[in-house]
Amino acid sequence: MPQTVAFTLNGRAVNVTAPHDDTPLLDVLRNQLRLTGTRFGCGLEQCGCCIVLIDGKPVKSCGRAIASVAGRSVTTVEGLGTPEKPHPLQQAFLEEQAGQCGYCLSGILISAKALLDRDPSPSRAEIARALDDNICRCGAHNRILRAVEKAAARLREGARP
């Protein structure tokens, strides 16, 4: 039955009424809220295209029931930054030209943010491991790894007193 859920989305309070309490968060984001930056890749929690942050943790939104985000804070790629004020990750991805078709990038940016929030100085191998939940089929992996390293370095610079 229809389910009204209140949660925080990219810093703003939202109220949505979904057809069912187990309607996937991804469908609500894309179809009801028209935030299409979070992509559908498999619907099986295997590819990482739909990863969002829920209370700071990376979650595959295709397998997450809308009712479970009640009262929580959800961050999507649209909440990271804007062309005018890009997040350091977005800036670094632009500088490194990190991507080809770009379909995987929203999920990768979010996975990378979750990693850097948890560990500001990951090694390259640690970044790769953190991104193993995300598939990139075009082969932009090394550019993406370089971009995350660059963003991490910038964020550390910025965090210095």
Add this chain to the structure above:
Amino acid sequence: MTLPSALPNALPSVLADNPRLDRWLNFAAAGKVELATGRVELGQGVLTAMTQIAAEELDVAFERIIIRSGDTDRTPNEGYTAGSQSMQAGGIALRAACAESRTLFLEEAARRLGCAAAELVVRDGRILRNGAATQFDYWSLAASVNLAREATGTAARKPVADYTIVGRNAARVDLPAKLFGKATFVHDMAIEGMSHARVVRQPNRGATLGAIDEAAIRRAARGPISFLRDGNFLAIVGDDETAVEAAATAAAAHATWRGVEQSSGLQQEANWLLQRPSINRTIGAPPSDSRRGLQSYEAVYTRGHLAHASIAPSCALALYRDGHLTVWTHCQGVYPLRAALSRMLKLEASAISVRHVQGPGCYGHNGADDAAADAAVIAVRLPGRPIRVRWRRQEEFAFEPVSPAMVVKVRATLDTAGHPVDWTTEIWSGTHQGRPGGGAMLLAAEALPDPPPVPAPIDVPEAAGGGATRNGEPLYDFAAKRIIHHLVPEVPRRTSALRSLGAMPNVFALESFIDELAERAQQDPIAYRLARLSDPRARRVIERAAAMANWNETERRADRDQAHRAKGVGFAQYKNRAAYAAVIVELEVEESIRLLHAWCAADAGLVVNPDAVINQLEGGIIQSASWVLKEQVRFDTASGGPIDWETYPVLRFSEVPEIAIDLVASDSDTPLGVGEATAGPTAAAIGNAASRALGIRMRDLPLTRERIMARLLA
């Protein structure tokens, strides 16, 4: 086996097909240049490169250019964006169109100014006379220069030495939207009043749909849905995508089909092809068995079926209104798709518009055309209602065309010094050409009443680079070379074009065999190659890659301490006429292969956007590494084929090697296609390195742990 090359100064073939200059560009908007290309953005950066080419040739700032692509109403017909042809064919056509337009504007300005055109130059769209401003620019002259005329190809092009935009890195114009989560892909489109649809797929051509338990499917949907059935075409339509998806997922268990064919585990292996009827032909040197007393040597290499495995399943939108059908699709060829839709729907082509919108990287003919056909079939039956079809993940894996399995047998006759004097590449393969433009080969058409006949078996002709025969001819200096091609018409899955077509298995076979010959001759594999390769551009990329990888130095160390670590090399000129690429990889083998490094040197001729070229070469290396280490469409699984990323694993971030790429400078003014150039050389380099590390020649792909263990234990 040499192919005819274009005559010098001839009109580029794509421009000859689309000669009207105003199909390529106009100056209608003040201060802007509207550019049209038939090539579409697949993530390879083609829109950026085309913008660079036009900005350079027209002498306008990059930012002034507005580019449209892949739209049957508004862009030239360039067939498919495929085969690494976008720059090599499409780019030079655009360049010629821009050069001629620029000349026409200069001639008009000269006439008005009463001076010679040679006194005039263009700077950012403004016309200067002997370095001083005139009152003219492209936009003020646009009304009096008629571009509705056919190109002649006679205009002088800008000398490459004067280039300031082409040859320099340009940031990809498509990338920012993708990084800020903007609606970019056809999947993200929404039209007012849009319905969602899924197709309950006919399991195979000829299967017939029996009873459907509609009530059970409606229960699974938990929301309003409707059924649309015509023959064996069954679709589920509704306003709530979640409900439609749930219904489609449940439908397989509630629809009965007769005449379902199952593929067996036996059929999944390439060697199965050897027992099948085939259409046979020989290309190249005549058979020569007269070399009595000479030694000959042969080896057989195989590769299984591969999936495109795009990151997302295919999607399309369609709207049929007032007798006109508009389709939005991420297919590679809007005009060929329009022709196929026209045949299937019995609608005039002029009543159909096909528009490209970006999608997930396709690397060839995936489900995009079929999803567009699905949307079109539904839309024409529900006039006025925009229809969005998005395939399910398992549907894409189960129904997209796959790259055919191949067997490649290489045979060489060696002279007394061990040098090959006669070379035969014998190839068994299904077709690499299953695109809808080659016949009404759309899944929806097969399911509808009165399906089109099974198309005659054909493969990509050699004039277009060949399908199974692509790169079947080695570039080395051997006196006699021939290809024997066995086209196997009946194969267990629909097959079609995947990045590099037959070049990957062929280059794997050829370059593995060259290594085997070098081993027999007890020569270094790179020295062996260079001794038999006179093409200076080929030699340069191999020498450069060897230097990048410290080939000799590490070999010595590897021989001493690292029994299971080795380097291997692979080389090809893609299609024997596009970019040259040499790849060296270093890897470790325990039970499975771990890639450590890859080095690549490539000669891509005139490079438009160096960083984009490097991105393509690098992407090709990683994708090929994934094919070689992991990928095979298997039929012996519980699901009867791949359905998800567990039944079709691909390379993940932790498994990707470090990669270094060098573009070898070229004085050519012609770009050479790069998108597929590294696929074959990478496969061969990995095979050669793994074989050296193991001390056993590995001739069957993929090089999975299971296969390595089996060879070690044999």
